[in-house]
Amino acid sequence: MRTHPPAPSPRRKPWPNKLAKRGKHRPADSIQGSPAFAGVTADFSAQGGGESVRNLLTEAKRALDRHGNPTPSLDARLLLQEAAGVSREMLIADPDLEIAAAAARRFRDHLARRLADEPVSRILGYREFYGRRFKITTDTLDPRPDTETLIEAALAFMPLGEARRIIDLGTGTGAIAVTLLAERPQATAVLTDISPAALAVARENAGLHGVEVRATFSQGSWFSGVSGRFDLILSNPPYIPEAILPTLGPEVRNFDPKTALNGGPDGLNPYREMAAEALRFLAPGGRVIVEIGEGQASEIEGIFSAAGFQPERRWADLAGHVRCLGFAQG
Ligand SMILES: C[S@@+](CC[C@H](N)C(=O)[O-])C[C@H]1O[C@@H](n2cnc3c(N)ncnc32)[C@H](O)[C@@H]1O
Numbered sequence: 001m002r003t004h005p006p007a008p009s010p011r012r013k014p015w016p017n018k019l020a021k022r023g024k025h026r027p028a029d030s031i032q033g034s035p036a037f038a039g040v041t042a043d044f045s046a047q048g049g050g051e052s053v054r055n056l057l058t059e060a061k062r063a064l065d066r067h068g069n070p071t072p073s074l075d076a077r078l079l080l081q082e083a084a085g086v087s088r089e090m091l092i093a094d095p096d097l098e099i100a101a102a103a104a105r106r107f108r109d110h111l112a113r114r115l116a117d118e119p120v121s122r123i124l125g126y127r128e129f130y131g132r133r134f135k136i137t138t139d140t141l142d143p144r145p146d147t148e149t150l151i152e153a154a155l156a157f158m159p160l161g162e163a164r165r166i167i168d169l170g171t172g173t174g175a176i177a178v179t180l181l182a183e184r185p186q187a188t189a190v191l192t193d194i195s196p197a198a199l200a201v202a203r204e205n206a207g208l209h210g211v212e213v214r215a216t217f218s219q220g221s222w223f224s225g226v227s228g229r230f231d232l233i234l235s236n237p238p239y240i241p242e243a244i245l246p247t248l249g250p251e252v253r254n255f256d257p258k259t260a261l262n263g264g265p266d267g268l269n270p271y272r273e274m275a276a277e278a279l280r281f282l283a284p285g286g287r288v289i290v291e292i293g294e295g296q297a298s299e300i301e302g303i304f305s306a307a308g309f310q311p312e313r314r315w316a317d318l319a320g321h322v323r324c325l326g327f328a329q330g
Contacts (some may be wrong), residue, residue, distance in 0.1 A: 017154060019194075022242065043062055045103050046129055048227065050098030050099055050104075051098065051101075052095065052096050052097065052102055053094065053099060057073075057077065060075075060076035060111050063115060064115070064163075069114070072282070075114055076111075079114060079120065080107050082102040082123075083099075083107035084104075084106075086099075087240040093183055093222030098148055114117075116151070116262035117255075119142060119255060119328050125137075127143050129147070130148050130151050130179045131148055131174075131177075132209060133208070134205050134208075135201055137197070138148065138257065139195055139197035139201060140172045140173045140198045141173070142220040143172065143173055143175035143255060147175065149316070149318075149323040150234065150236060150289060150315075150324050151180065153289050153326060154166070154181060154232055154234055155288055157287055158184045158231075158232070158290075161186060162186060162234060164184065164187045165229070165230045166180060166187060166190075166232040166234060167232070167234065167281065168190070169189050169235035169237065169274060170193055170194070170222075170238070171192060171193050171198070171199075172193065172260060173201055173296055174201070174206055174215075176236060177189040177206075177298050177311055178191075178202070178211055178215070181211035181214050181215060182209050182210075182211055183259050184270065188215075188216075189211075189215050190230070191217050192214055192219070192220060192222065192225075194219070194221050195219075195259055196317070199219050202269070221273070222270075223274075223277045226261055226281065229280070229282060229283040229324065230281055230282065230283055230286060231287070232322060233278050234289050234290070235290050235291070237263065237291075238259065238263045238267075238270055239270065239292060239293040240261045240262060240263055241264075241266050242265055242267075243261050244260060245258065267293060268296065268300065268313075271290065271300050273306070274288075274290070275303050275307035275309065276307055278309070279307065284329075286303065286328075287305065287312070287327065288326070289325070289327075292322065292323065292325055294321050297314060297322045300325055301325060305312075308330050309327035310330040311326075312326045312327055314326075314330045
C-alpha cells in the first residue's frame with residue numbers, strides 16, 4: 001500500500017465490455033432491458049439527444065487538466081467507457097460515435113466525482129489486481145499495484161500442485177488470498193478482517209473468482225478466532241503513522257477507510273500485534289511475509305526478531321523500495 005493516488009492498472013480490460021452499434025436505432029438508453037446496448041445511440045440528429053465521443057472526451061480532459069489531474073485523457077476515457085458501456089477500441093476508432101443523453105449524464109456525474117478527487121477505480125467500483133478484477137467498496141482499501149510484490153513473493157513458496165495453507169490477515173477485498181487461491185488450485189486460505197463489511201466484499205470476490213470453496217472467512221482482530229497452522233502467514237496491514245493521515249493526498253485521505261490505513265502512533269502496531277502471535281500459527285518450515293511502508297524495514301525486522309523469527313528476505317517493488325519482508329522461525 002502506498003499513500004499516493006492509486007494508478008489505473010495497465011492490465012485493465014474494458015468493463016463492461018459491451019458491443020456498441022451504429023445504425024438506425026433509437027438511443028439505446030430507451031431500450032428497456034437491453035443493457036448490452038446501454039448508452040449507445042446511432043442517430044444523433046434524429047433523436048436530438050446524443051453527444052459525440054469526441055466532444056465528451058474533450059470537455060472532460062479540459063476539466064481534469066485544469067484540476068491538475070496527471071492523467072486526464074486516460075481518466076476521461078475510462079469513465080466514458082463505463083458510463084456508455086463501450087470498449088476502449090470503439091472510443092479510439094470512432095470519435096464520432098454518439099452517446100445517448102442518459103449515458104452522457106452518467107458520464108458527467110462520474111466526471112464530477114473525479115473532479116472531487118475520487119479515484120477512477122472507486123467510481124468504477126472495481127480494481128484490476130494481478131490480472132483479475134476485484135470489487136471495491138467504501139469499506140475496503142483500493143488494492144495497490146505495489147501489493148503485487150507480495151503475491152510474487154508468496155507464489156515462490158507455493159509450488160504448483162502442492163496444497164499450501166495460507167492465512168491473509170486484514171484481507172480487505174481479498175486481493176491477496178483470492179489471487180493466490182486462483183493461481184494455485186491446490187491451496188486453501190483463511191481470510192481475516194476486523195471489518196465485517198470488508199470481509200463480505202472479500203467473500204464476494206472469492207465467489208467471483210471461483211475460489212470460495214477453498215476459502216474460510218474469519219471476522220476479528222488478526223488471529224482471533226483462528227485455529228490451525230499455516231505454511232504462509234501473509235499480511236498487508238495498515239502501516240501509516242496516525243499523525244501522517246491528515247497529510248495524505250485527498251484520493252487516499254477521503255476515500256480509503258481509516259481502519260485500512262492507520263497503523264497507530266508509529267505505524268507499526270499491527271506488526272507488533274501480529275508478531276506476538278504468529279509463531280503459534282506457523283507450520284514447520286512456514287514463512288511470514290508482510291508488506292511494509294517505505295523506510296520501515298529495519299524496525300519491523302527488529303519486531304519479528306524479538307518475537308522469535310529470523311529475517312530471511314526483502315523484496316523491492318518496481319520503484320526499488322523495500323516493499324515486503326519474509327521471516328522464518330528463528
Ligand atoms: C492496508 S489494508 C489491506 C487490504 C488488503 N489486504 C490489500 O492488500 O488490498 C488493511 C486491512 O486490515 C484490516 N485491519 C485493520 N486492523 C485490523 C485488525 N486488528 N485485525 C484484522 N484486520 C484489520 C483493515 O480493515 C483492512 O482491510
